[in-house]
Amino acid sequence: MTIWTWDPQQREFVAGGAEGELRLADSWLVEAGSVRAFERHRRRFSKDAFELGCTDADTAYFWSALIDLIPRSGEWFPRVEILGDDEPALGFRLRPAPTRTDELNVWIPPFADPRQHPRTKGPDIARLAEMRRQAHEEHKCDEVLLVEEHGFAVESATSSLLWWEGETLCVPHPGLAQLAGVTTSLIQDEARKRSISIEHRRIQPEDLSGHEVWLVNALHGIRRVRAFSGSYDSVACPAPGWFWEWKQWLDAQAEPI
Structure with a gap:
């Protein structure tokens, strides 16, 4: 698993995770660079993140940078998240996809x-x-x-x-x-x-x-x-x-x- 934190000043992800309690999260399955209903996941997370004061989560440059971190091969279960209380930070985790069942x-x-x-x-x-x-x-x-x-x-x-x-x-x-x-x-x-x-x-x-x-x-x-x-x-x-x-x-x- 690889973790990044969003730098709102530089408008880019930097290596390493933020500290604090998990406030918000969203995940989706990526198989060979394809996702189901990515825009619905994006809208759901952006709406709730905006209410927590993370306005960058509703911007094209944030999501463009996030998408660039996702490999176009393999199976992944990435998670976008918000951590912390006083100054909540946007983060992203690239995780291998777990085994699926029927x-x-x-x-x-x-x-x-x-x-x-x-x-x-x-x-x-x-x-x-x-x-x-x-x-x-x-x-x-x-x-x-x-x-x-x-x-x-x-x-x-x-x-x-x-x-x-x-x-x-x-x-x-x-x-x-x-x-x-x-x-x-x-x-x-x-x-x-x-x-x-x-x-x-x-x-x-x-x-x-x-x-x-x-x-x-x-x-x-x-x-x-x-x-x-x-x-x-x-x-x-x-x-x-x-x-x-x-x-x-x-x-x-x-x-x-």
């Missing part, structure tokens, strides 16, 4: 979503990483389902939640505190183009049983939940053919950065 087991913890900033990506990353470590070591699960105080499923530690009820694509209700996911927005836009009904709903984890359940993010694309473990256990049926068709469609959305 299915996963998900732990449902016996406590409510502990995030302090559920609508902002970044401040709770360390807390969520610890939950995922616990899920893996104690429950042999790959992910954690976040459930709010009234018992409704919101999303996972790293992914947006989607599920199917018949031919209807279901999305957690916008009144639930969740991140504005880039990948889920792509999928919903395509569903509308295909005249697929989309419903925003509140659902308890146990009511997901018997449905095709997806967790989606920039790294893995679409992953289906193979099994839940925790407050209740369930095992999904074999993947339907249209799951693979949707995965292929999403993979095809990558464009040169």
Whole structure:
């Protein structure tokens, strides 16, 4: 992994990381110089960064310099970020892409979503990483389902939640505190183009049983939940053919950065 910090005076990245707590972050998968929905990631990060006082994050010269740091070969999972409190600094990490999967087991913890900033990506990353470590070591699960105080499923530690009820694509209700996911927005836009009904709903984890359940993010694309473990256990049926068709469609959305 290589780390840079943005120098706002020279308008360039310099080697080395900034200090302080993580305030904001965004990541995307790069394969052979191509990315899905890069402009959506850029807009999401720029908007939140501007609110933190990092106005350079909304400039063409910042993003042009960042793009120049990304190799056009290989597989990468870079992260743009803001660190620090009094004088927040923009940073960039070039990380090799982790192994991707198509299915996963998900732990449902016996406590409510502990995030302090559920609508902002970044401040709770360390807390969520610890939950995922616990899920893996104690429950042999790959992910954690976040459930709010009234018992409704919101999303996972790293992914947006989607599920199917018949031919209807279901999305957690916008009144639930969740991140504005880039990948889920792509999928919903395509569903509308295909005249697929989309419903925003509140659902308890146990009511997901018997449905095709997806967790989606920039790294893995679409992953289906193979099994839940925790407050209740369930095992999904074999993947339907249209799951693979949707995965292929999403993979095809990558464009040169």
